Amino acid sequence: MPASSSSPSPLLLALREGTRDCHKALEARLPFFEASFDVAAYSRLIQAYYGFHAPLEARLGAYQEPMRTKTPTLTLDLQALRLSAADIDALPLCQALPAISSEASALGVMYVLEGSTLGGQVLKRAMAERLGLGPANGTGFFDVYGAQTGNYWRSFLDRLGQASATPAAQAATVQAAIETFQCFENWLGQRHVLN
Numbered sequence: 001m002p003a004s005s006s007s008p009s010p011l012l013l014a015l016r017e018g019t020r021d022c023h024k025a026l027e028a029r030l031p032f033f034e035a036s037f038d039v040a041a042y043s044r045l046i047q048a049y050y051g052f053h054a055p056l057e058a059r060l061g062a063y064q065e066p067m068r069t070k071t072p073t074l075t076l077d078l079q080a081l082r083l084s085a086a087d088i089d090a091l092p093l094c095q096a097l098p099a100i101s102s103e104a105s106a107l108g109v110m111y112v113l114e115g116s117t118l119g120g121q122v123l124k125r126a127m128a129e130r131l132g133l134g135p136a137n138g139t140g141f142f143d144v145y146g147a148q149t150g151n152y153w154r155s156f157l158d159r160l161g162q163a164s165a166t167p168a169a170q171a172a173t174v175q176a177a178i179e180t181f182q183c184f185e186n187w188l189g190q191r192h193v194l195n
């Protein structure tokens, strides 16, 4: 998997350490690898992903570079999964989102969203094998940056490396990342798409 060419920044190490358990817990509850997981269940899961990412990306606003916006790809996936524009407009949206009040907290949220493009490569391949879905017909979100996945991750790590190194800023970033995982897991649980 892609890694930064330079050694990991202290902030990246703190993010990994701070969110390791969150990642494990969420991964264990996601149903992608269940024997009974089918296209209908996949569609419900992507609907719930949309309900989290759409309002969260809106809240990130200018903190997130436009090229990283992933909601349009989720919309295309939902269309490929046969949802109409009206169906998509009517999807429930998560209200309990992580607070974003500074560059520091935005970076924590973005760490989770950007990091998920790495695991996305695994999920893209698994969904092709298990469900016969490809990036053009339902799994675009998991390959949102395509061949640029490694480059986008490295450029995000560069931004992390330039972030304020004060203890308060670093703590705010790690806290926001943990909250992002927790809010996402809570939301997916409420939408009944987790194990």
Ligand code: HEM
Binding pocket: 001, 002, 003, 016, 023, 026, 027, 030, 032, 111, 112, 113, 114, 115, 116, 117, 118, 119, 120, 122, 123, 181, 184
């Ligand atoms: C079954 C679902 C998932 C699988 C199989 C999975 C798998 C992976 C793998 C293999 C990596 C390591 C990539 C690397 O070292 O280059 C990774 C990293 C990561 N994933 Fe996941 N992931 C899943 C779900 C998620 C979700 C839902 C999120 C967030 C919403 C997420 C966020 C992250 C983050 C933040 C990283 C850390 C990147 C880093 O610091 O190097 N993952 N995931």
